[in-house]
Amino acid sequence: MAIEASFTIDQPEFPLNAVFEELPDATIELDRVVPTSDAIIPYFWIYAENIAELTTDLSDDEGVEKVKIVDELSEQMLVRIDWNLEHESVLTAIVNTDVALLSGIGDDEKWTFEVRSGTQQQISEFQSYCHDNDIPIQLTQLHALSALRSDREYDLTDGQRTALVLAYSRGYFDSPRDATQDDIADELEISRQAVSSRLQRGLRRLVASTLITSQADR
Numbered sequence: 001m002a003i004e005a006s007f008t009i010d011q012p013e014f015p016l017n018a019v020f021e022e023l024p025d026a027t028i029e030l031d032r033v034v035p036t037s038d039a040i041i042p043y044f045w046i047y048a049e050n051i052a053e054l055t056t057d058l059s060d061d062e063g064v065e066k067v068k069i070v071d072e073l074s075e076q077m078l079v080r081i082d083w084n085l086e087h088e089s090v091l092t093a094i095v096n097t098d099v100a101l102l103s104g105i106g107d108d109e110k111w112t113f114e115v116r117s118g119t120q121q122q123i124s125e126f127q128s129y130c131h132d133n134d135i136p137i138q139l140t141q142l143h144a145l146s147a148l149r150s151d152r153e154y155d156l157t158d159g160q161r162t163a164l165v166l167a168y169s170r171g172y173f174d175s176p177r178d179a180t181q182d183d184i185a186d187e188l189e190i191s192r193q194a195v196s197s198r199l200q201r202g203l204r205r206l207v208a209s210t211l212i213t214s215q216a217d218r
Contacts (some may be wrong), residue, residue: 006141015063031103160202
């Protein structure tokens with residue numbers, strides 16, 4: 001039975017904290033791509049209104065070997081990164097245990113990681129690795145993909161449910177779309193990046209708690 005868990009860690013405890021020293025309003029999202037090499041999470045996105053003001057050499061971070069800006073757009077930047085896996089972090093815990101990273105999002109306060117494993121024991125081994133290597137993670141959520149869900153909430157956070165319902169009512173899911181993520185962000189008074197994250201995570205949880213569970217029960 002697949003298990004998913006969410007963990008948080010204070011922002012300074014993970015590499016890339018230099019970004020937030022210059023851009024405290026920034027959001028960083030690790031970009032999960034289909035691996036074609038031995039590289040571990042080789043890309044990440046930085047979202048910030050004043051992204052052009054970022055001048056810090058991120059390779060100065062002890063958890064980073066080198067970085068390269070791949071593309072810079074309005075309020076966002078795609079960066080290629082080579083991690084220093086000799087520096088213990090959540091990434092080394094993932095590499096050295098049997099869990100898979102689903103998402104990693106950071107802001108100026110904390111990082112939130114979602115991981116998946118095949119068993120509860122593998123999640124426990126991941127936690128033990130972090131504890132043994134002084135990586136101060138905090139477990140915030142744990143559930144099995146085939147566990148029963150509320151027929152209304154489907155394990156969604158309040159923010160995810162609100163964003164999904166608003167997106168549906170405003171025609172975001174219509175073709176052609178009657179609303180954009182910016183429209184939803186303005187109405188909720190949050191950033192577009194936050195809207196994108198809530199929609200993506202919410203949809204994934206809906207699929208996991210309906211389609212995936214239904215197939216497993218057959």
